[in-house]
Amino acid sequence: MRHPSEEKLNDCVDELLPEGEKLEVRRHLDECPECKQTVAELRELIDRASRLGEIEPPQDLLPGIRTRTKRPGFGWMRWVAAAAVVGFVALLAVWQVGAPAPEPTIETLLDDFRDAETQYIRATNELAQRLEERRADLEPNVLAVLDSNLAQIDAAIAEVRLALDPERSDMQNRQMLTALYDKKLQLLWRASRLSS
Amino acid sequence: MPATEERGVFAISSQDAPNPVPALVGRARDGDFTAYERLYHRHVGGIYALCLRMTADPAGAEDLTQQAFIRGWERLDTFRGESEFAAWLRRIAVNVVLSDRRSRGRRFEQAVDDPEALETPQRTASPASIGAIDLDRAIAGLPQRAREVFVLHDVEGYRHAEIAKLLEIAVGTSKTQLHRARRLLREVLRA
Numbered sequence: 261m262r263h264p265s266e267e268k269l270n271d272c273v274d275e276l277l278p279e280g281e282k283l284e285v286r287r288h289l290d291e292c293p294e295c296k297q298t299v300a301e302l303r304e305l306i307d308r309a310s311r312l313g314e315i316e317p318p319q320d321l322l323p324g325i326r327t328r329t330k331r332p333g334f335g336w337m338r339w340v341a342a343a344a345v346v347g348f349v350a351l352l353a354v355w356q357v358g359a360p361a362p363e364p365t366i367e368t369l370l371d372d373f374r375d376a377e378t379q380y381i382r383a384t385n386e387l388a389q390r391l392e393e394r395r396a397d398l399e400p401n402v403l404a405v406l407d408s409n410l411a412q413i414d415a416a417i418a419e420v421r422l423a424l425d426p427e428r429s430d431m432q433n434r435q436m437l438t439a440l441y442d443k444k445l446q447l448l449w450r451a452s453r454l455s456s
Numbered sequence: 457m458p459a460t461e462e463r464g465v466f467a468i469s470s471q472d473a474p475n476p477v478p479a480l481v482g483r484a485r486d487g488d489f490t491a492y493e494r495l496y497h498r499h500v501g502g503i504y505a506l507c508l509r510m511t512a513d514p515a516g517a518e519d520l521t522q523q524a525f526i527r528g529w530e531r532l533d534t535f536r537g538e539s540e541f542a543a544w545l546r547r548i549a550v551n552v553v554l555s556d557r558r559s560r561g562r563r564f565e566q567a568v569d570d571p572e573a574l575e576t577p578q579r580t581a582s583p584a585s586i587g588a589i590d591l592d593r594a595i596a597g598l599p600q601r602a603r604e605v606f607v608l609h610d611v612e613g614y615r616h617a618e619i620a621k622l623l624e625i626a627v628g629t630s631k632t633q634l635h636r637a638r639r640l641l642r643e644v645l646r647a
Contacts, residue, residue: 270635301642308591309610314501324522329529
């Protein structure tokens with residue numbers, strides 16, 4: 261009796277054989293206890309390998325990870341700033357789809373918007389200050405790109421703020437302002453991670 | 457009142473979040489290292505097992521596990537959530553292990569790719585069951601290339617084309633090494 265090669269038996273178990281060859285091997289297995297045993301062992305081995313579990317390391321590796329990881333150190337500011345942006349977005353949504361009952365007055369909405377904006381500006385200023393303290397850690401070409409982008413965003417913010425009607429909802433400009441704040445936030449955050 | 461998993465403003469209710477991993481990943485991506493530490497505790501067993509099985513070197517596997525988590529932290533921005541976080545982290549770990557091996561050079565590779573290696577199992581860690589111990593010990597004793605291919609294919613579920621790319625070998629070589637590993641393991645486990 262001519263036995264299939266080891267490769268063919270493995271390919272049969274791995275479902276890699278073309279249909280014709282698969283049938284041929286199966287017919288052989290029906291008649292050959294030796295190859296049938298090999299295939300059974302292969303199947304058992306593969307099954308056991310796929311069920312191998314986790315292994316806990318003998319010691320806690322976290323301290324080493326902590327010391328070797330560049331930690332930003334002021335992640336909370338990202339949260340504060342993100343919360344501010346979420347505040348903006350929520351306010352804009354309220355303006356856009358109509359306020360839930362009881363309907364807030366435009367004065368209330370504007371007050372909320374100003375509060376969120378103040379919170380956002382505080383967070384970005386602190387991020388910017390931290391970044392300023394670590395400028396020496398950044399490559400000159402990175403700094404140049406960063407400064408140029410920040411200047412462009414600040415100029416755009418100033419322009420939109422100038423056009424914004426402070427007494428009305430002015431959806432379009434507030435949306436644009438929110439997007440710019442978010443852009444500045446993202447940029448500062450990325451830069452702060454590079455320098456930390 | 458449901459128990460909360462976190463304290464403070466960003467509290468997450470365990471009832472609201474049956475799978476907290478995506479939330480933890482989101483927070484870690486935003487720079488919250490405490491969230492990343494929790495991800496570490498969830499996944500370290502899987503990552504260490506992978507590194508240990510690939511290298512058969514308990515001390516080296518500890519260092520590689522640390523490297524994998526450090527790289528994961530540094531690259532969190534690239535995790536888009538299309539795959540499971542665990543799978544993403546395991547891929548990072550595989551790359552860490554293989555790039556570490558490459559950096560050690562060919563001499564090291566030839567020294568450990570010893571056909572007699574199966575006779576001197578190097579495994580010392582303690583998996584849960586006797587069967588797993590036997591198999592893990594036998595895997596640890598495989599020649600290096602055969603062990604890597606076996607772990608990637610039969611334990612981690614990679615395909616030959618992916619393994620060939622990762623190990624910079626031909627698909628046919630990947631298959632040959634897998635068959636060799638299976639044959640050696642069957643012999644050891646039968647004995």
